[in-house]
Amino acid sequence: MAAVSSMRKMYGLCFHAVRQTAGRKASRLLQHRAFRVTAVHQQQPFDSSLEKPQFPGASAEFVDHLEFIQPNVISGIPIYRVMDRQGKIVNPSEDPQLSKETVLNFYQNMTLLNTMDRILYESQRQGRISFYMTNYGEEGTHVGSAAALDPNDLVFGQYREAGVLMYRGFPLDLFMAQCYANADDLGKGRQMPVHYGSRDLNFVTISSPLATQLPQAAGAAYAMKRENLNRAVICYFGEGAASEGDAHAGLNFSATLECPLIFFCRNNGYAISTPTSEQYRGDGIAARGPGYGMLSIRVDGNDVFAVYNATKEARRRAVAENQPFLIEAMTYRIGHHSTSDDSSAYRSVDEVNYWDKQDHPISRLRHYMTARGWWSEDDERSWRKQSRKTVMEAFERAEKRLKPNPELLFTDVYQEMTPNLDKQRESLWRHVQQYKEHYPLDLYDKYQH
Ligand SMILES: Cc1ncc(C[n+]2csc(CCOP(=O)(O)OP(=O)(O)O)c2C)c(N)n1
Ligand SMILES: [Mg+2]
Numbered sequence: 267m268a269a270v271s272s273m274r275k276m277y278g279l280c281f282h283a284v285r286q287t288a289g290r291k292a293s294r295l296l297q298h299r300a301f302r303v304t305a306v307h308q309q310q311p312f313d314s315s316l317e318k319p320q321f322p323g324a325s326a327e328f329v330d331h332l333e334f335i336q337p338n339v340i341s342g343i344p345i346y347r348v349m350d351r352q353g354k355i356v357n358p359s360e361d362p363q364l365s366k367e368t369v370l371n372f373y374q375n376m377t378l379l380n381t382m383d384r385i386l387y388e389s390q391r392q393g394r395i396s397f398y399m400t401n402y403g404e405e406g407t408h409v410g411s412a413a414a415l416d417p418n419d420l421v422f423g424q425y426r427e428a429g430v431l432m433y434r435g436f437p438l439d440l441f442m443a444q445c446y447a448n449a450d451d452l453g454k455g456r457q458m459p460v461h462y463g464s465r466d467l468n469f470v471t472i473s474s475p476l477a478t479q480l481p482q483a484a485g486a487a488y489a490m491k492r493e494n495l496n497r498a499v500i501c502y503f504g505e506g507a508a509s510e511g512d513a514h515a516g517l518n519f520s521a522t523l524e525c526p527l528i529f530f531c532r533n534n535g536y537a538i539s540t541p542t543s544e545q546y547r548g549d550g551i552a553a554r555g556p557g558y559g560m561l562s563i564r565v566d567g568n569d570v571f572a573v574y575n576a577t578k579e580a581r582r583r584a585v586a587e588n589q590p591f592l593i594e595a596m597t598y599r600i601g602h603h604s605t606s607d608d609s610s611a612y613r614s615v616d617e618v619n620y621w622d623k624q625d626h627p628i629s630r631l632r633h634y635m636t637a638r639g640w641w642s643e644d645d646e647r648s649w650r651k652q653s654r655k656t657v658m659e660a661f662e663r664a665e666k667r668l669k670p671n672p673e674l675l676f677t678d679v680y681q682e683m684t685p686n687l688d689k690q691r692e693s694l695w696r697h698v699q700q701y702k703e704h705y706p707l708d709l710y711d712k713y714q715h
Contacts, residue, residue: 480516506537
């Protein structure tokens, strides 16, 4: 009985610290466990069928036959959608009933992203920028989720979520400045193209190593919960990144620490050349949620309204109940992985064409708008012309702008320059002076030395 009372004390102490709702749940569990212990001790003669497991963290019964759990115990998780492929609302009660103005704004962001992608992709092909990654086919996942958040919510992205930043109001000039690494780039030209970040728009700068953002997002959400800020964190990642060890760390920390966090997985079918059929054996990423004790949903990522509804509800509950959610948005990466990839080596043109022509988030939304008389052929033509002109103008401004001052390579790491960095800086300038003909310093900002 000493063990029983110390166990009760232990549970008592632990549950004192948790939230009220969790506390109520816990005390029910405590009564249950105490009852089980008492029942076992009072039974005479001993009956093994009445023995109950006491392992901490388990809520199961004993069984007396050997059986492995089937891997497909969670399988065929359904895909929530609001619109069909023709843009028709399937179940009117799920229609978010967004205003015409909001829907047009969705459409304009999705198509503007498309236009920006086309121009920056081509500019890489012409050797004007070093690298680029397009978002083709995934526009619905970006805009639907971004629209469901509060502007104060903090965003952690992977690298293929430029539409989220665009929806938050990041200007075309700053997208271009980042890709051109010019003097206006908020990252001071130190990052590869598409590694955007904006403190003003609560968008954390992209990291190249996959899954970096998941544990970081868990930490940020935990801090928000502790400060009772009424803010949520959203963390985007690809299904490929979900295979990284850091993904597990982020998911598990956020569940155990009960963080207001939305994990948003873009399942676009590929991790560079590796198709999902070679990435995992379970039912996608949503099937992993229950393993973490996390509420999860799978949505049609090409249906901007389904993404919007799921993210809005997850956001509401994440903040109200302090718990993380997992959204798996099914979509398709229509473009190559990046400008360093040629996807014709590992997938067929027919496969890509299907998604481009028959199951595209932009055309689906356009069908919806057309059916309501909100968008005509003329509107489309003039919007395409105007948006292309706006993107081209921003592109030309970015290209003409000076590069950042090379001194910036050495700043912001330490508050004061350290002796070894200073030595490297001196050595860089000696080198530049010696080989002047290779360094067109007049193209760099505020050069003084
Ligand atoms: C830790 C790490 N390993 C490998 C890479 C190389 N890499 C860059 S993107 C990528 C594929 C990621 O696929 P996914 O997460 O599905 O995102 P998607 O590109 O499909 O949007 C890989 C393997 C990396 N950046 N970081
Ligand atoms: Mg992927």
